[in-house]
Structure formats: structure tokens, C-alpha cells
Amino acid sequence: MTAAPEPTRRDTDHRRIEIAAAARALIAERGFEGLRTRDIAERVGINIATLHYHVPSKEALVELVAQSLRDEFTAQYLRQSREGLSALEVLRLEFADFRETLAGREAFIVMAELSERARRDPRIAEIIRPMQAFWHGQIADILARGRADGSFRPDLDPIAGASMVIGGMIASQRLPDDSLAGFDRVAAELERAVRNPALKPLTPPKSGSSS
Amino acid sequence: MTAAPEPTRRDTDHRRIEIAAAARALIAERGFEGLRTRDIAERVGINIATLHYHVPSKEALVELVAQSLRDEFTAQYLRQSREGLSALEVLRLEFADFRETLAGREAFIVMAELSERARRDPRIAEIIRPMQAFWHGQIADILARGRADGSFRPDLDPIAGASMVIGGMIASQRLPDDSLAGFDRVAAELERAVRNPALKPLTPPKSGSSS
DNA sequence: GTCATTCTCCATCAATTGATTGATTGTCTC
DNA sequence: GAGACAATCAATCAATTGATGGAGAATGAC
Known part of the structure; x- marks a missing residue:
């Protein structure tokens, strides 16, 4: 069946959306002063380096949100x-x-x-x-x-x-x-x-x- | 004249008030995510250790504010x-x-x-x-x-x-x-x-x- | 003078944190 | 299969940051 289980590729946008969603949830929970890039990455299920690959900096991340x-x-x-x-x-x-x-x-x-x-x-x-x-x-x-x-x-x-x-x-x-x-x-x-x-x-x- | 230049002593309250004022100014400027105990101490003109002598922790400091x-x-x-x-x-x-x-x-x-x-x-x-x-x-x-x-x-x-x-x-x-x-x-x-x-x-x- | 108390600072720690480096894997094109 | 590109991670860095230990100075009590 055409399941398309995990689009390992072509999901640059998809990843950014996931990251934004995780960041939003964390901001709602802990505010900006409790926002850690590591926590966002963990919630998405990726490495910090991968997070930084998709969103260059924390500032850009807040902008993304x-x-x-x-x-x-x-x-x-x-x-x-x-x-x-x-x-x-x-x-x-x-x-x-x-x-x-x-x-x-x-x-x-x-x-x-x-x-x-x-x-x-x-x-x-x-x-x-x-x-x-x-x-x-x-x-x-x-x-x-x-x-x-x-x-x-x-x-x-x-x-x-x-x-x-x-x-x-x-x-x-x-x-x-x-x-x-x-x-x-x-x-x-x-x-x-x-x-x-x-x-x-x-x-x-x-x-x-x-x- | 009875100037009472700098009451070096008996000013535990006075210091706490100074600290609270500095913290408030910094919170207004940078928000909680930009609040650093070092900056507060610097603005008051005291050492970080002295700040912690008067206000035990950052949490207590926010409460003080x-x-x-x-x-x-x-x-x-x-x-x-x-x-x-x-x-x-x-x-x-x-x-x-x-x-x-x-x-x-x-x-x-x-x-x-x-x-x-x-x-x-x-x-x-x-x-x-x-x-x-x-x-x-x-x-x-x-x-x-x-x-x-x-x-x-x-x-x-x-x-x-x-x-x-x-x-x-x-x-x-x-x-x-x-x-x-x-x-x-x-x-x-x-x-x-x-x-x-x-x-x-x-x-x-x-x-x-x-x- | 001695001593206790209060207040202060220098030096330093341990932990956190945003960010980077270099390598690896998988996919598409030719 | 070779090369290019996209995506990912382990390891690590440098800087920051809240907090502490111990010592020194000022003040008041006796």
C-alpha cells in the first residue's frame, strides 16, 4: 500500500513546522525564559545539530514561531x-x-x-x-x-x-x-x-x- | 551638617530595596529571559556575592520584585x-x-x-x-x-x-x-x-x- | 582591646546552553 | 557506480550563569 511511512526526505518544510510546533508548546509551558533549543530538539525527536541545520539560530527560531x-x-x-x-x-x-x-x-x-x-x-x-x-x-x-x-x-x-x-x-x-x-x-x-x-x-x- | 553620607550599616532593607529597584528596571528593559543576577548586582554597584547575601536566590529575587x-x-x-x-x-x-x-x-x-x-x-x-x-x-x-x-x-x-x-x-x-x-x-x-x-x-x- | 556581628568582595565551581565540526546515511541524477 | 545533495547525529566548544567559600573591613558591645 502506498503508505509513505516516514518521508525521510523533501521535508525541510515539514521539519520546520514540527520545530515551530514544539517550540510553541514549550513557550506556552515555560515562557521564553525557559525555552531551550535542546528541549525543542528532544520534543521533535532530533539532535540539536539537526535543529540548527533547519533553523540557524535561536533568534530565527523565535521568529519562526x-x-x-x-x-x-x-x-x-x-x-x-x-x-x-x-x-x-x-x-x-x-x-x-x-x-x-x-x-x-x-x-x-x-x-x-x-x-x-x-x-x-x-x-x-x-x-x-x-x-x-x-x-x-x-x-x-x-x-x-x-x-x-x-x-x-x-x-x-x-x-x-x-x-x-x-x-x-x-x-x-x-x-x-x-x-x-x-x-x-x-x-x-x-x-x-x-x-x-x-x-x-x-x-x-x-x-x-x-x- | 548632619549629612549621614552613606549609611554603611543597618541597611539590609535599604539594600534589598535597591536590588529590587535595579531588578525591576532590568526586567522592564529585557524581560525575565534577559534577567541576569550579575547585571542586577552591577547596576546596584555591588558584587554578585553581596547580592546573594541579601537575596539568597534568583527565585527569591523575582519574588522580591x-x-x-x-x-x-x-x-x-x-x-x-x-x-x-x-x-x-x-x-x-x-x-x-x-x-x-x-x-x-x-x-x-x-x-x-x-x-x-x-x-x-x-x-x-x-x-x-x-x-x-x-x-x-x-x-x-x-x-x-x-x-x-x-x-x-x-x-x-x-x-x-x-x-x-x-x-x-x-x-x-x-x-x-x-x-x-x-x-x-x-x-x-x-x-x-x-x-x-x-x-x-x-x-x-x-x-x-x-x- | 577584644570579640561578635554585619556586610562586602575575590576567586572559583559546576552546570547549563547555544552553536559548530566532521563524519555518516540515504536518495536522486546521470 | 559515481557524484551531488539533503538530512542526521555524536562529540565537543566556548561562553555564560547562578551560586558558594573564605577572607577582609567596618561597627557596636563590653
Whole structure:
């Protein structure tokens, strides 16, 4: 049978992906200060020299991790179309996206760690900052659109509001509560916070009872 | 004059404070992964052996930093009385407190760094988590009070709202903008987000022009 | 003065850690 | 089969790093 058991070759990319995955797991477990190239190699099941063959230096390795995270988020974003949806619907889509990332834990923690590192590592900042700016811009656009069509508060500041939304989502994980339940609660609160109070008959996030 | 030039003695506490300050500065500059006991000693102007005389281990040193930060925040919180203030006024006091911390940069960054570290270091978590829980509880209380007296939204969820407020404040620093201007903008947005829309004649944060 | 206590430094250790060298194996091309 | 290339590993290096031992200096008690 065409099993292709272990592609011993032609897997330079494959190896780098494996290395990135192992590095991400270790960063989530121990943070950057506990990241050792030896541990990564061991987790992949290769020699340190082999690790250095695929990724020249530790710095390049951290960059690789940042890129892998960026690729993942990009893919997630492109997965579904925002066409024809209302501002509120798109906002809920953002909530759902983030919730999904949260459920995996690892990506969220590594992103937080990279975010801190970007503060003092220009190479990482170059990868992470645009991601954050893009995300922030997306949310700001949604808020601006909702304000324009009257579904969101007329006095909503889209830029500041985007920080509020993003910050709220992230901060929901700081509490000892069950992460996802806490997130849902904050997401619901964020929705009420941006909604136009003039539109009293609110539309609940889910629950079948249509008025 | 009674100069008391250099108290060569009886300064065990003094030395520990110096060490904590140097460690904080270095953590803010390079993060935990770049923290070296030698660098701390050098910045204080003492030998590594002397550093270890005052702080037995690196782990204890990180704990010392966390405690010094906790003491600082406690002192800041106790500095002014919240007696007789409206919910909105106390909320603005929280904004002002945070803004002040922000202006110093260092405490904010070190707190963020410790917050990440608390995720995997129980000793640090034991110090940091209660701080965060206290802060969150303070904000939640303010929101609950404002909701009760009608100045805040009746559908405001104090717990989730507190995460939104705290997260928003923190997230305001993620943008490349001027930090403090960005913060003020988010703080204003947060105020609008929790305010009771039924009370239309809003009270502006400052600015003399009434109505 | 003597002695104990406190604080400090020089010298040094043992372990860790990122990285390299040189050789080996397997695969593809010709 | 020969040569080229990709991938891997054992062995090892040089530098770093947290930590210690022992000795010296300053201070206060008596």
C-alpha cells in the first residue's frame, strides 16, 4: 500500500513546522525564559545539530514561531466570508474567532508571550505589531460601520472602542473562572456596551425565541 | 551638617530595596529571559556575592520584585479616600491612578511581565493573582454601585464590565500611538460604555464649558 | 582591646546552553 | 557506480550563569 511511512526526505518544510510546533508548546509551558533549543530538539525527536541545520539560530527560531502564529491567524481570518453581514453579526464572528483561539489555549498564551517580547525585540515587533494593528483596524471598522447604520452607539469612538473590545476579550482570561464562560460573559457585556441604546428591542446573541 | 553620607550599616532593607529597584528596571528593559543576577548586582554597584547575601536566590529575587510592586500599588491605592464620591467619580479616580502608573512605564511593563510569569510560577501567582483579583473586585464594586444608583446602565454586568474596563485600559497601551493620549481616549470610551443612556445630559470628564 | 556581628568582595565551581565540526546515511541524477 | 545533495547525529566548544567559600573591613558591645 502506498503508505509513505516516514518521508525521510523533501521535508525541510515539514521539519520546520514540527520545530515551530514544539517550540510553541514549550513557550506556552515555560515562557521564553525557559525555552531551550535542546528541549525543542528532544520534543521533535532530533539532535540539536539537526535543529540548527533547519533553523540557524535561536533568534530565527523565535521568529519562526511568530510567523507560524501569524500564518495561523491569517488562515483563521480568511476562513469565512464577512459579506452581507450586519456590523453586529461580524462583531459576533470576531467573538467566535477569538473564542476558538482561546479554546486551544496554546496560541493565546504564545501570542501573549510574543506580545511582551515584541516590546524589546524589533524582529518580533515587525511580525506581531502589524497583526495587532490589523486586528484592531478590523474591529474599529466594524464599530464604525455599526455606528453609521445606527445599530451601535452614535457616540462610539471606533478606535478607542476597538481597544476596549480587544482588551476586554483578553482580560476575560485573567480571572480564575472557567475561561470560556468568562469570555462569553465579557463578550455579551461588550455587545451591550457598543449597542445603540435607542434600539431598545435588543436581539439576543442566540436563543431561538424570535420576537 | 548632619549629612549621614552613606549609611554603611543597618541597611539590609535599604539594600534589598535597591536590588529590587535595579531588578525591576532590568526586567522592564529585557524581560525575565534577559534577567541576569550579575547585571542586577552591577547596576546596584555591588558584587554578585553581596547580592546573594541579601537575596539568597534568583527565585527569591523575582519574588522580591513582585512584592515590591504589590507594595507600591497598595500604597497608591490607599493614598486617597473614596469617601463620599459618586460611582462615576470613583471610576475616574481609578482611571487617574492607572494613568499615573502608565506614565512611569516601568511598573506597567513589569506588572505585565509578572502577569505572564504568574501563569507558570505558583510563587509569583500567589502574589500577583490576589492583586489582580482585588483590582477587579474594586472596579466591579464601582460598576455595581453605579448601576444601583442609576448612573450606569441597568443591564451592566459588573463582573464582566470590570474585565472590560481593565482590559480596555491595558489594551490602550498596545497601540503605537502616544500612550497617554490613547489611554485618555479609551477611558472616555469606557465611561460612555457604562453610562446609563437614560441620563442623556452627560457630564463631561473635565473641560469648563457646561451644557 | 577584644570579640561578635554585619556586610562586602575575590576567586572559583559546576552546570547549563547555544552553536559548530566532521563524519555518516540515504536518495536522486546521470 | 559515481557524484551531488539533503538530512542526521555524536562529540565537543566556548561562553555564560547562578551560586558558594573564605577572607577582609567596618561597627557596636563590653
